[in-house]
Amino acid sequence: MKENYKPQFYPGETIIGENRRKHMDPNCELKKLREISDDDLVRVLGHRNPGESYKTVHPPLEEMDFEEDAIKDLVEPIEGAKEGIRVRYIQFADSMYNAPAQPYDRARTYMWRFRGVDTGTLSGRQVIEIRELDLEKISKWLVETEIFDPATCGMRGATVHGHSLRLDENGLMFDGLQRYIYDEKTGHVLYVKEQVGIPLDEPVDVGEPLPQEYLAKITTIYRKDNIGMREDKEALEVVETIHVARSEGGFGMNSFKHDLKKRLGEE
Amino acid sequence: MEEIKAVDIQIFPYRYLKPETTEKILNSIYSLGKDIIRVIIHGQSLPKYVYYGPARGTPVNHPDRKVINVNGKDVELTVKVGKFIITVPYEKSVELSKKLDEICKKALPFGYSLNMGAFTKVKPTVSDYLKYGEGFEDKIDPRLIGMVDPTSRTSDKVKMIKGD
Numbered sequence: 001m002k003e004n005y006k007p008q009f010y011p012g013e014t015i016i017g018e019n020r021r022k023h024m025d026p027n028c029e030l031k032k033l034r035e036i037s038d039d040d041l042v043r044v045l046g047h048r049n050p051g052e053s054y055k056t057v058h059p060p061l062e063e064m065d066f067e068e069d070a071i072k073d074l075v076e077p078i079e080g081a082k083e084g085i086r087v088r089y090i091q092f093a094d095s096m097y098n099a100p101a102q103p104y105d106r107a108r109t110y111m112w113r114f115r116g117v118d119t120g121t122l123s124g125r126q127v128i129e130i131r132e133l134d135l136e137k138i139s140k141w142l143v144e145t146e147i148f149d150p151a152t153c154g155m156r157g158a159t160v161h162g163h164s165l166r167l168d169e170n171g172l173m174f175d176g177l178q179r180y181i182y183d184e185k186t187g188h189v190l191y192v193k194e195q196v197g198i199p200l201d202e203p204v205d206v207g208e209p210l211p212q213e214y215l216a217k218i219t220t221i222y223r224k225d226n227i228g229m230r231e232d233k234e235a236l237e238v239v240e241t242i243h244v245a246r247s248e249g250g251f252g253m254n255s256f257k258h259d260l261k262k263r264l265g266e267e
Numbered sequence: 268m269e270e271i272k273a274v275d276i277q278i279f280p281y282r283y284l285k286p287e288t289t290e291k292i293l294n295s296i297y298s299l300g301k302d303i304i305r306v307i308i309h310g311q312s313l314p315k316y317v318y319y320g321p322a323r324g325t326p327v328n329h330p331d332r333k334v335i336n337v338n339g340k341d342v343e344l345t346v347k348v349g350k351f352i353i354t355v356p357y358e359k360s361v362e363l364s365k366k367l368d369e370i371c372k373k374a375l376p377f378g379y380s381l382n383m384g385a386f387t388k389v390k391p392t393v394s395d396y397l398k399y400g401e402g403f404e405d406k407i408d409p410r411l412i413g414m415v416d417p418t419s420r421t422s423d424k425v426k427m428i429k430g431d
Contacts, residue, residue, distance in 0.1 A: 158320025166349060167313065168283040169377070174311055174347060177322075178329045197322035 009112070012235035014227050020220045023101065023109040030145040034207040041140055044155055044204055046194035047132060054132050058084040078116040080131020084180045087118075090139045091127040091195065093160040095173040098212070098219040098226060107219045109147070114138055124163035125156065146218055150189035151209030154179065157195035171209055180206070180207065216225060221230040274303055274360045275386040278351040278371055281378040283310065288374060289348045290335040296353060296368040297338040297428065302363060305354040305410045307387065310346035340428045343429045352411075388413035 022028050039050035061082050094102050106126040110119045118129040151171050162174035168258040170182040177197040180189050190203035222229040313332045317325045334343050355363045364383055372378050391412050398417040415424045
């Protein structure tokens with residue numbers, strides 16, 4: 001059974017559908033666009049100081065005594081869980097102006113690609129919670145590959161407002177706390193605050209914003225001024241099928257209609 | 268209350284503006300002369316301190332929260348400007364909207380839209396009565412109606428700048 005099953009990830013015959021499939025497919029290597037050092041990333045995350053050891057919430061699993069449990073033998077724990085490291089988070093906000101990812105796409109991507117994550121979807125932001133050790137590895141991938149754009153995506157732990165607003169004159173998404181600034185001399189985006197808004201000692205360079213034309217090609221957002229959802233027949237068909245199935249199933253139309261007709265005296 | 272025959276012209280840039288651009292546009296608007304009745308700038312507020320989350324209380328130091336000079340008067344920008352609403356006399360509205368269009372063409376290369384209509388309140392409402400009390404209509408400058416909410420100070424939100 002397992003060999004026959006081939007995941008399809010996402011419907012859609014346009015480039016948007018294709019991009020979403022690329023994000024979700026764990027075998028698809030995403031292009032690496034920038035390099036950020038481990039220490040810099042740790043500073044932006046703000047959970048510990050670079051070089052500091054991880055805080056733990058329980059002793060390593062090997063040293064703990066458990067009752068016999070078949071599930072514990074079946075499931076291999078992730079690195080952070082083995083060490084008993086605490087759970088921390090990273091949260092992204094993605095602009096509606098052709099950001100490479102968006103919350104629902106991120107949720108599905110996280111679930112397909114990573115183990116042991118807890119992710120939460122909101123309209124403008126997507127949080128991922130996992131053991132801190134694994135979080136740093138995941139964050140590095142999320143920031144260095146083409147799933148991230150310095151201008152239209154932001155690492156924002158709190159006060160995320162800005163995803164649905166116009167961009168500013170430099171092409172950056174609005175941020176009331178101004179965690180990152182555009183350096184007009186170098187054309188790079190610099191993080192001057194960590195994700196919740198506490199100032200950093202030294203700015204962290206996350207590279208140049210991607211050009212608008214390139215963003216339009218790698219985005220996973222259907223937009224009327226780029227590629228509208230109505231242009232994508234296949235995606236629309238799937239969405240409509242789900243909508244109909246949910247409505248009919250949810251209201252129990254097929255089960256209750258005879259009953260209703262009887263009450264109305266029609267049958 | 269005497270009826271003011273005025274209309275609003277709204278400038279809606281397609282990007283949020285830097286303080287320098289805002290300053291440039293405001294000065295050009297004021298250079299149009301005494302026909303301009305009122306100018307409102309609207310946008311996302313820029314907090315002075317972080318008001319939520321683990322960093323609560325730390326100063327934001329937003330680079331766009333700056334003091335700009337409009338027609339010789341210093342104004343502190345507390346918003347990231349995304350919209351201008353300019354109130355002008357009805358009979359001069361067409362002429363002035365053409366002039367404003369010229370200003371925008373030069374200052375806003377990334378695009379904008381310019382509309383004419385009623386974008387502000389034309390009659391006092393409950394919040395005005397809460398702020399000024401009953402029967403205030405004849406006692407204050409009618410341009411202040413609907414400008415400030417009852418919980419904030421008028422001096423923080425309204426600046427009197429004399430036109431040329």
